[in-house]
Amino acid sequence: MHRLKSSNNLIYFFVFGFILFLASNRVDELRVYQGASIAVFVIAIASIILLTGYSGQVSLGHGALLAIGAYSAAVARNEFNVPVVVCFFIAVLSSALGGVLLGAAAARLTGPYLAGVTLALAIGLPSLANQFPILGGEQGLIFDVGFPPLSLGEEFTQYKWFFWISSLAALISMWLLSNILGSRYGRNWRAGRSNEVAAQLAGINTGRSKILAFTISAGVAGLAGALLSMTIGTVSPSAFPLALSFSLLTGAVLSGVTTLSGVMIGAVTLVAIPEIADVIANRIGASERITTNLPGLMVSTLLIITVLFVPHGPVEQHRSRKAKKLVQKKN
Amino acid sequence: MSLEVSQLTIHHGAICAVNDVSFTVKQGELVAVIGSNGAGKTTLLRTLSGLNKATRGSATWKGHNLLHSKPELIVRHGVSHVSEGKAVIPELTVNENLELGAIWRKNKKESVASKSEITSIFPRLGERLNQRADTLSGGERQMLAIGRALMSKPEILLLDEPSLGLAPLVVEQIFQTIRDLTTSMGLTVVLVEQNAMGALKIADSGVVLNLGKVAVSGSATSLIADPQVRAAYLGY
Amino acid sequence: MIQFINTLLIGITAGSIYSLMAIAIVLVWRSTRVINFAQAGMALLSTYFGYEAMVHLNSFWIALPVAMAGGAAVAAFIELVFMRFLLKRSAHGAISGVAPIIATLGLLGVIRALTSSIWGGQDVRIVGPVSNVGYSIGANTLAFSPLKLLILVTVIVLVLLLSLLFQKSSIGLSLRASAFSPEIARLSGIRVDAVRTLGWSLAGASGAVAGMFQTVNGNGSFSPDSIEFSLLLVSGFIAAVIGGLDSLIGAVIGGLVLGLVISFVLMYISSSLFFIAPFVILLIVLFLRPQGIIGAKAARRA
Ligand SMILES: Nc1ncnc2c1ncn2[C@@H]1O[C@H](COP(=O)(O)OP(=O)(O)O)[C@@H](O)[C@H]1O
Ligand SMILES: [Mg+2]
Numbered sequence: 080m081h082r083l084k085s086s087n088n089l090i091y092f093f094v095f096g097f098i099l100f101l102a103s104n105r106v107d108e109l110r111v112y113q114g115a116s117i118a119v120f121v122i123a124i125a126s127i128i129l130l131t132g133y134s135g136q137v138s139l140g141h142g143a144l145l146a147i148g149a150y151s152a153a154v155a156r157n158e159f160n161v162p163v164v165v166c167f168f169i170a171v172l173s174s175a176l177g178g179v180l181l182g183a184a185a186a187r188l189t190g191p192y193l194a195g196v197t198l199a200l201a202i203g204l205p206s207l208a209n210q211f212p213i214l215g216g217e218q219g220l221i222f223d224v225g226f227p228p229l230s231l232g233e234e235f236t237q238y239k240w241f242f243w244i245s246s247l248a249a250l251i252s253m254w255l256l257s258n259i260l261g262s263r264y265g266r267n268w269r270a271g272r273s274n275e276v277a278a279q280l281a282g283i284n285t286g287r288s289k290i291l292a293f294t295i296s297a298g299v300a301g302l303a304g305a306l307l308s309m310t311i312g313t314v315s316p317s318a319f320p321l322a323l324s325f326s327l328l329t330g331a332v333l334s335g336v337t338t339l340s341g342v343m344i345g346a347v348t349l350v351a352i353p354e355i356a357d358v359i360a361n362r363i364g365a366s367e368r369i370t371t372n373l374p375g376l377m378v379s380t381l382l383i384i385t386v387l388f389v390p391h392g393p394v395e396q397h398r399s400r401k402a403k404k405l406v407q408k409k410n
Numbered sequence: 411m412s413l414e415v416s417q418l419t420i421h422h423g424a425i426c427a428v429n430d431v432s433f434t435v436k437q438g439e440l441v442a443v444i445g446s447n448g449a450g451k452t453t454l455l456r457t458l459s460g461l462n463k464a465t466r467g468s469a470t471w472k473g474h475n476l477l478h479s480k481p482e483l484i485v486r487h488g489v490s491h492v493s494e495g496k497a498v499i500p501e502l503t504v505n506e507n508l509e510l511g512a513i514w515r516k517n518k519k520e521s522v523a524s525k526s527e528i529t530s531i532f533p534r535l536g537e538r539l540n541q542r543a544d545t546l547s548g549g550e551r552q553m554l555a556i557g558r559a560l561m562s563k564p565e566i567l568l569l570d571e572p573s574l575g576l577a578p579l580v581v582e583q584i585f586q587t588i589r590d591l592t593t594s595m596g597l598t599v600v601l602v603e604q605n606a607m608g609a610l611k612i613a614d615s616g617v618v619l620n621l622g623k624v625a626v627s628g629s630a631t632s633l634i635a636d637p638q639v640r641a642a643y644l645g646y
Numbered sequence: 647m648i649q650f651i652n653t654l655l656i657g658i659t660a661g662s663i664y665s666l667m668a669i670a671i672v673l674v675w676r677s678t679r680v681i682n683f684a685q686a687g688m689a690l691l692s693t694y695f696g697y698e699a700m701v702h703l704n705s706f707w708i709a710l711p712v713a714m715a716g717g718a719a720v721a722a723f724i725e726l727v728f729m730r731f732l733l734k735r736s737a738h739g740a741i742s743g744v745a746p747i748i749a750t751l752g753l754l755g756v757i758r759a760l761t762s763s764i765w766g767g768q769d770v771r772i773v774g775p776v777s778n779v780g781y782s783i784g785a786n787t788l789a790f791s792p793l794k795l796l797i798l799v800t801v802i803v804l805v806l807l808l809s810l811l812f813q814k815s816s817i818g819l820s821l822r823a824s825a826f827s828p829e830i831a832r833l834s835g836i837r838v839d840a841v842r843t844l845g846w847s848l849a850g851a852s853g854a855v856a857g858m859f860q861t862v863n864g865n866g867s868f869s870p871d872s873i874e875f876s877l878l879l880v881s882g883f884i885a886a887v888i889g890g891l892d893s894l895i896g897a898v899i900g901g902l903v904l905g906l907v908i909s910f911v912l913m914y915i916s917s918s919l920f921f922i923a924p925f926v927i928l929l930i931v932l933f934l935r936p937q938g939i940i941g942a943k944a945a946r947r948a
Contacts, residue, residue, distance in 0.1 A: 131744060135743065135744075137743075137744045137747055137748075139683075139747075139751065184929060184933070187932070187933075188932065189743075190743045190744065190747065191675075191680075191681035191747060192887065192932065194681065194683070194744075194747045195681065195883045195884070195887060195928070196925070196928060196929065196932070198683070198879075198880060198883070199880050199883070199884060199924055199925035199928050200925055202876055202879075202880050202921050202925075203921040203922035203923075203924065203925040203926075204925075206918060206920065206922060207918075207922055209918040210916060210919065321876065325751055325754075325755060328748065328751065329752075332748055336744075368762065368763050368764075368766050369763045371767070372759040372760075372762045372763040373759075373763075375755055375758065375759040375762075376755075376756060376759035376760065376763070378755060379752045379753070379754075379755025379759060380752070380756060382748065382749075382751070382752035382755065383749055383752035383753065383756065386732070386736065386745050386748050386749045386752065387731065387735060387736075387749070390736060390745055459833060460832075461829065461832075461833075480832070481829075481833050482832045482833075482834075482835050482836060482837050482838070485833060485834065485835040486835060490833075493829065493830070493833065497830055497833075498830070499823055499826045499827045499830055500826075501822070501826045502819075502822065502823065502826070506819055506822075506823075509816070509819060510819060510823050510830070510831070510834045510836075511834050513819060513820060513823075513834055513836060514834070514835030514836070558830075558834065559833075562834065562835060
């Protein structure tokens with residue numbers, strides 16, 4: 080049942096991706112760039128949904144895992160001249176490694192403690208870049224995936240190339256994730272989330288299951304990190320501030336942390352909010368101070384409203400409402 | 411001037427824990443509510459002190475409606491509840507646990523008097539005033555829980571299984587104290603117990619709960635004599 | 647030798663400020679079982695209240711109580727209109743465990759954006775009441791100034807007052823009873839809801855002092871993006887965890903330990919470990935003593 084649903088979603092996703100692709104030929108460069116950002120956010124948010132919504136662990140520090148992926152991809156590219164595709168794999172692997180370590184710590188901790196640990200990590204880890212010269216300090220590193228292949232035509236811009244790469248990566252990761260979530264592992268996570276003791280009695284090794292969740296989530300986050308730095312062109316500590324971790328979490332909550340299928344909602348919202356805020360600020364003729372802070376205010380307010388009123392996200396809400404209606408009809 | 415429970419029904423979600431229960435406790439009376447595990451005794455008592463919400467029915471003490479009030483207000487009307495399982499706060503000292511019971515009382519002199527009265531009823535508490543409550547024995551903890559409730563200067567005491575997990579000798583001692591409190595201080599007591607024989611022996615009357623309903627009620631002596639009650643709850 | 651002493655003094659002063667922040671976290675945790683990640687944001691807002699008082703009345707000793715009162719009021723407001731509602735709504739369901747955490751993060755964002763819209767992103771200054779130039783003995787200058795002495799003394803006085811309140815007054819008894827067993831507290835006639843609000847406002851006041859001192863102990867200037875407040879956010883939490891989350895004495899010890907360790911790491915290992923050191927300390931503590939230095943066992947294990 081669940082598998083069926085997730086493959087349905089995948090079809091929607093493909094269709095949506097194809098529309099986006101067609102659109103990318105018609106819209107201006109800014110939109111294409113935003114499309115690439117959406118794809119990156121989709122990946123990052125999905126990694127949080129897997130962790131928080133499915134295995135019940137909270138991470139306030141996903142930015143740090145993105146940073147690991149981004150830095151390792153950049154180092155591999157700059158120091159060893161590794162092909163771009165391999166760089167992305169390296170990003171996934173090294174972040175996953177970080178995830179194993181963090182997951183081992185996390186399996187011993189519950190909610191607020193884990194939140195605090197990941198928070199401290201998010202603040203601490205990016206600053207490590209200053210400790211090792213190879214990471215380029217505050218300036219950071221260049222991460223250049225090169226020009227689009229000439230075979231795509233002269234018209235094919237750099238941003239469009241970014242968009243293609245990140246969309247492809249997003250499609251692949253979503254497909255993998257929905258398969259994993261529909262599998263035995265996904266069920267184990269949900270069992271552990273709703274009742275850890277019962278899950279253990281049913282023979283699930285909840286500790287190992289949690290570490291696995293952290294590992295996969297981190298690997299996916301690492302991919303998002305590498306893609307993010309691709310779109311920016313550089314990797315530096317300032318690209319992974321605490322605010323990034325918070326926005327990703329917000330994106331996940333807006334999407335509904337208990338299901339992958341709403342992931343676009345969060346990603347689009349995150350990319351759209353600065354623009355919406357801009358429009359609003361212009362409309363009401365707000366001062367510069369308010370204009371710069373409006374996006375942050377909107378994101379946080381949305382987060383609070385969602386937690387209060389649609390804690391399981393818009394998709395789940397819609398589903399349960401539909402289910403209720405169906406029951407009423409039957410009666 | 412009494413506790414009037416009438417057609418009281420209480421749910422836990424879909425489970426009906428107390429179903430259409432009515433009984434009256436006159437002032438100065440000791441009433442035992444007995445029944446096996448899961449009969450709804452705790453639920454009934456918690457509702458009387460405002461911790462649980464009722465679905466239907468009414469419950470009044472001296473005319474005060476108990477059902478739409480909060481525990482912290484109900485205690486101000488002279489209703490004190492000692493909840494199941496040695497209701498003390500282990501992190502606090504014996505003295506602090508006692509003070510807790512009187513914390514809402516305005517007249518501090520009276521509270522001090524209550525405390526010396528209670529330590530004379532339970533001398534062992536008096537000797538251990540500055541110990542943390544988690545260093546007490548099970549029986550002492552139960553005494554402390556009752557002592558805390560008495561510090562609120564109650565007119566009616568709701569006791570939930572004070573004998574639970576205590577040695578027979580200690581149980582006897584606690585029951586004797588409860589009887590003495592009723593007689594000497596003029597307290598009204600609702601005593602919830604699985605230990606039916608012990609409770610009925612000291613009670614004036616009894617209510618037998620079964621699966622949330624009143625099975626029988628009457629004077630304690632008549633219940634002890636009732637062959638059905640004997641077979642089901644007294645074991646002979 | 648002088649370097650060692652200086653490192654020690656810097657660590658103790660910073661640690662005493664972290665202690666206040668940790669106390670705030672502990673007070674909120676004890677009253678509502680929520681880790682308030684917005685505490686640093688509340689401290690920031692309170693510090694702006696203090697700054698306004700400085701601008702208009704030009705006295706640090708008026709600004710400090712103004713900040714405390716402001717912090718207490720903000721905290722009480724948040725508890726009354728927001729947390730109460732949230733905890734009721736999110737008591738059940740798949741994300742009941744994470745909802746409060748996410749909500750306090752949302753609050754942090756809202757407060758940050760609001761302060762930044764009101765006061766702008768630029769630094770503003772609060773001048774300490776006394777000089778921050780170190781005392782000198784002989785040819786050496788100590789890293790200990792009249793200001794640092796003042797901070798230390800004030801923190802000690804506040805902590806003593808707070809522990810007096812908790813241990814000796816009936817309000818303190820209500821606060822402790824409501825924290826350890828809300829049900830018995832209610833049955834004893836304590837208005838636990840009001841006590842929770844009180845716990846939050848004490849936390850707000852304590853965090854306000856931490857914010858004011860953190861600012862004057864630094865270079866005196868601050869903004870919504872100040873590193874100082876990120877540091878307060880993390881160090882308050884870590885210090886509270888080191889102390890076991892449920893204990894005020896633990897929070898004080900945790901703050902001092904954290905201040906000292908950070909100070910020594912910065913001086914003797916590397917200054918770029920400034921932010922990663924707290925994380926490492928946190929991990930070590932959680933692995934060695936999951937119950938904190940003081941605190942109940944199995945408190946944070948599953
Ligand atoms: N918090 C609760 N949630 C759901 N059901 C409960 C709860 N408390 C009690 N029950 C149910 O209500 C019934 C009565 O329980 P209780 O009042 O504790 O009985 P007693 O005290 O007589 O043993 C039982 O079936 C029990 O399972
Ligand atoms: Mg019971």
